[in-house]
Amino acid sequence: xxxxxxxxxxxxxxxxxxxxxxxxxxxxxxxxxxxxxxxxxxxxxxxxxxxxxxxxxxxxxxxxxxxxxxxxxxxxxxxxxxxxxxxxxxxxxxxxxxxxxxxxxxxxxxxxxxxxxxxxxxxxxxxxxxxxxxxxxxxxxxxxxxxxxxxxxxxxxxxxxxxxxxxxxxxxxxxxxxxxxxxxxxxxxxxxxxxxxxxxxxxxxxxxxxxxxxxxxxxxxxxxxxxxxxxxxxxxxxxxxxxxxxxxxxxxxxxxxxxxxxxxxxxxxxxxxxxxxxxxxxxxxxxxxxxxxxxxxxxxxxxxxxxxxxxxxxx
Amino acid sequence: xxxxxxxxxxxxxxxxxxxxxxxxxxxxxxxxxxxxxxxxxxxxxxxxxxxxxxxxxxxxxxxxxxxxxxxxxxxxxxxxxxxxxxxxxxxxxxxxxxxxxxxxxxxxxxxxxxxxxxxxxxxxxxxxxxxxxxxxxxxxxxxxxxxxxxxxxxxxxxxxxxxxxxxxxxxxxxxxxxxxxxxxxxxxxxxxxxxxxxxxxxxxxxxxxxxxxxxxxxxxxxxxxxxxxxxxxxxxxxxxxxxxxxxxxxxxxxxxxxxxxxxxxxxxxxx
Numbered sequence: 001x002x003x004x005x006x007x008x009x010x011x012x013x014x015x016x017x018x019x020x021x022x023x024x025x026x027x028x029x030x031x032x033x034x035x036x037x038x039x040x041x042x043x044x045x046x047x048x049x050x051x052x053x054x055x056x057x058x059x060x061x062x063x064x065x066x067x068x069x070x071x072x073x074x075x076x077x078x079x080x081x082x083x084x085x086x087x088x089x090x091x092x093x094x095x096x097x098x099x100x101x102x103x104x105x106x107x108x109x110x111x112x113x114x115x116x117x118x119x120x121x122x123x124x125x126x127x128x129x130x131x132x133x134x135x136x137x138x139x140x141x142x143x144x145x146x147x148x149x150x151x152x153x154x155x156x157x158x159x160x161x162x163x164x165x166x167x168x169x170x171x172x173x174x175x176x177x178x179x180x181x182x183x184x185x186x187x188x189x190x191x192x193x194x195x196x197x198x199x200x201x202x203x204x205x206x207x208x209x210x211x212x213x214x215x216x217x218x219x220x221x222x223x224x225x226x227x228x229x230x231x232x233x234x235x236x237x238x239x240x241x242x243x244x245x246x247x248x249x250x251x252x253x254x255x256x257x258x259x260x261x262x263x264x265x266x267x268x269x270x271x272x273x274x275x276x277x278x279x280x281x282x283x284x285x286x287x288x289x290x291x292x293x294x295x296x297x298x299x300x301x302x303x304x305x306x307x308x309x310x311x312x313x314x315x
Numbered sequence: 316x317x318x319x320x321x322x323x324x325x326x327x328x329x330x331x332x333x334x335x336x337x338x339x340x341x342x343x344x345x346x347x348x349x350x351x352x353x354x355x356x357x358x359x360x361x362x363x364x365x366x367x368x369x370x371x372x373x374x375x376x377x378x379x380x381x382x383x384x385x386x387x388x389x390x391x392x393x394x395x396x397x398x399x400x401x402x403x404x405x406x407x408x409x410x411x412x413x414x415x416x417x418x419x420x421x422x423x424x425x426x427x428x429x430x431x432x433x434x435x436x437x438x439x440x441x442x443x444x445x446x447x448x449x450x451x452x453x454x455x456x457x458x459x460x461x462x463x464x465x466x467x468x469x470x471x472x473x474x475x476x477x478x479x480x481x482x483x484x485x486x487x488x489x490x491x492x493x494x495x496x497x498x499x500x501x502x503x504x505x506x507x508x509x510x511x512x513x514x515x516x517x518x519x520x521x522x523x524x525x526x527x528x529x530x531x532x533x534x535x536x537x538x539x540x541x542x543x544x545x546x547x548x549x550x551x552x553x554x555x556x557x558x559x560x561x562x563x564x565x566x567x568x569x570x571x572x573x574x575x576x577x578x579x580x581x582x583x584x585x586x
Contacts, residue, residue, distance in 0.1 A: 011419075011422075015422075015423055018423055019423075019426075019427065023435070026435060026436065027439060029439075030439040030440075137564065137567065137568070138560070138564065140563075140567065141511070141559075141560045141563035141564035141567060142556075143515055143518050143519065143522075143556065143559050143560075143563075145519065145522055145538070146538055146552070146555075146556035146559065146560075149538065149542060149545055149552050149556075150552070150553075150556070153545050153549055153552070157546045248428045249428075251428065252428040252429070252430040252431045253430065255430065255431065255434065255523075256430070256522065256523055259522075259523055260542070270434065270438075271523065274434075274438040282438065286431055286432075286435050289428055289431045290426075290427060290428065290431065293426065293427070293428045294426045297426055
């Protein structure tokens, strides 16, 4: 297990290095000089040179890359070109919106998908199963930002149960914050719940055909008891993997959903930074998201290997 | 043929037909503004109503279908033309350093949050349909490489491949003449699924302003325009959304139906 963990850790580090090089390179070839953008077209050459020096744009690329990576490792993400504030602070503020939103959506997605998947598997081929499967087929086809707009139309504009957007801040208390994140979380969660319910159902159906399930029935358990005591636990392994993967979809998906609800999260930060060519912010936010996704995948792999020894032998 | 296949084929051809017809005819000029007639609800002269500039929504939906289909189709094309040869090569040289490099590269691309990278690419190189295609296409490459390799590996164990080797054919020829035709069905099914994911991705990118630029109509762009008007002109948001859902649902059903029809043993990667 330790050998496997070390091997995966090595490949995690390699992925992060390659990712950082790719992101840095993409930003580097971006047309447009941030300093020129900030000063406008009429800037004097010497003011431009002074600003470039101040922003650290005049040193060689390799040195800049190393400084960027080194800074991130010590928690220093640099200084925003536009706002002149530490990027780390800007990210931390926004993370308090994006991360709770992703986790909220993950919880909702799981809470919807588990009962739906179990229900469908227990009634395979019957009308209840068909209804759930039809709903999931529709669920994966719905773009989440469109669904979000429909939720706003129904629950915010017509019924007035929720605000149409914005975020009050956690200092106003836990409940107003959760209330403001509810519609966005539902919009993010439903399409993912549709996928998860399908995985849950097919995983359970695979397990239901296993010999040990027949044994459980033979020793006198009812279908229901066998399903709950033996089926569910075994079916959970692939489901947990998908939940891990969904975290990355939710975090990335929240970037677009934040636009619908005007939430001050990482997504808005990225788009603001892109439009003002605040490249250091773009670079760091993208790297942070990639880091989050790669590490979650790594943790899922480890958890998976801890549960199922066969996987350790394979790599 | 299953119900899925028929329904999926019907919905998909409806959308493709609308896109093709739009080259010859649309009810109105899709770009013509007509302010006095703005925000008309569906029904009447404008079958699906008009938007905030008085443009005919039905015409915009038809022309927008071209954008969606073109972007998703080319993105699938990129994924197939690069991914399939990579997968075939990796399978033919199973266990070699080449296989290792290809598969590690695949894992790496898979690990990236695709939407974030697509946003990065379109943001840096400028928004537009071409950059959206590239951004979506890159993430199709590992999907096709992996599925091709997986299917090809089991084919390499079969007797007819052994026969071909005994006959003196090289790995490249065997891959092209014997492996590829046998994985074609699988690729068609996966292609349909990736096509539908591409439609969704294109809609998302153009919703945030990074896809096709005006005046080229696109469904995502129409939804972005509709957002501030959703309270008094809900049809502006409803109709493009339904167009996206019909297309994606149609392609998914088509994919499922084709899989069952072509080969019930095939299992396709989803999500």
